Amino acid sequence: xxxxxxxxxxxxxxxxxxxxxxxxxxxxxxxxxxxxxxxxxxxxxxxxxxxxxxxxxxxxxxxxxxxxxxxxxxxxxxxxxxx
Numbered sequence: 407x408x409x410x411x412x413x414x415x416x417x418x419x420x421x422x423x424x425x426x427x428x429x430x431x432x433x434x435x436x437x438x439x440x441x442x443x444x445x446x447x448x449x450x451x452x453x454x455x456x457x458x459x460x461x462x463x464x465x466x467x468x469x470x471x472x473x474x475x476x477x478x479x480x481x482x483x484x485x486x487x488x489x
Contacts, residue, residue: 449474454485457486
């Protein structure tokens with residue numbers, strides 16, 4: 407019975423979406439997408455710390471970079487290039 411309830415809830419949500427705007431309108435999506443994560447912010451902040459230290463030191467959490475997955479390393483490196 408619980409599974410049927412979930413389908414009704416999902417169908418209710420889906421029926422409220424204006425699919426034409428999402429699929430065929432050339433403007434931005436009607437609902438802004440936010441892909442920020444705690445880890446992404448941490449990666450960007452670490453890059454800022456390296457810049458602030460200007461080569462005379464490293465942030466205390468610099469070893470975390472070694473465990474970052476590829477996208478977090480890209481965020482870190484992009485932040486270095488952009489600043």
